[in-house]
Amino acid sequence: MSVLPIVTVGDPVLRARARDIGGDELASTVVQHLIDDMIDTMRAAGGAGLAANQVGELLRIAVVEVDHNPRYPYKPPIPLTVIVNPVLEPVDDELVAINEGCLSVPDLRGTLDRHVTVRLRYLDRDGAEHDEIRRGLTAGTFQHEVDHLDGILFLDRVSDPTTFTTWEQFERHHRDAFVARITEFVERVGS
DSSP: OOOOOOOOTTOGGGGSOOBOOOHHHHHSHHHHHHHHHHHHHHHHHTOSEEEGGGGTOOBSEEEEEESSOTTOTTSOOEEEEEEEEEEEEESSSOEEEEEEEETTEEEEEEEEEEESEEEEEEEOTTOOEEEEEEEHHHHHHHHHHHHHHTTOOHHHHOSOGGGOBOHHHIIIIIHHHHHHHHHHHHHHHOO
């Protein structure tokens, strides 16, 4: 497999809604190779997830995985998950403020509200249907990736622009307070 170039903010493909794909297309060698390449690309970049439009493909596919990720040491583990044609719904109105970054928005982070609990329905790469409840930071990760598939960047959801920071300044001035707050949150809600 191979590592693909990651599209960055400003490219119109990031603002377009990705299209659903059917079972035959999902089973095709081309799409299965794309999924493998997306996994390799996400891992090589140190991301927690990657949507197909981030590599220039307007297909409703994303990959998510957190396994001792040094960029996000506070995130609970998420086994490799391939989501195809995902539908995401909030379960309730509880929100949490998360400081997010994005591989398509290099060296910038910002704070936004995410739903604490979501229902996620999707097909896996083999076409099997899944209907799951995701909570906590894990729910936030899936919301981030589904947003990509809808042409939405985390930048659009930041309500207070004074929270924008580079990774360097986040590490220097904000990381400790954020990690303390989000660790308590993870311990309280799990995932």
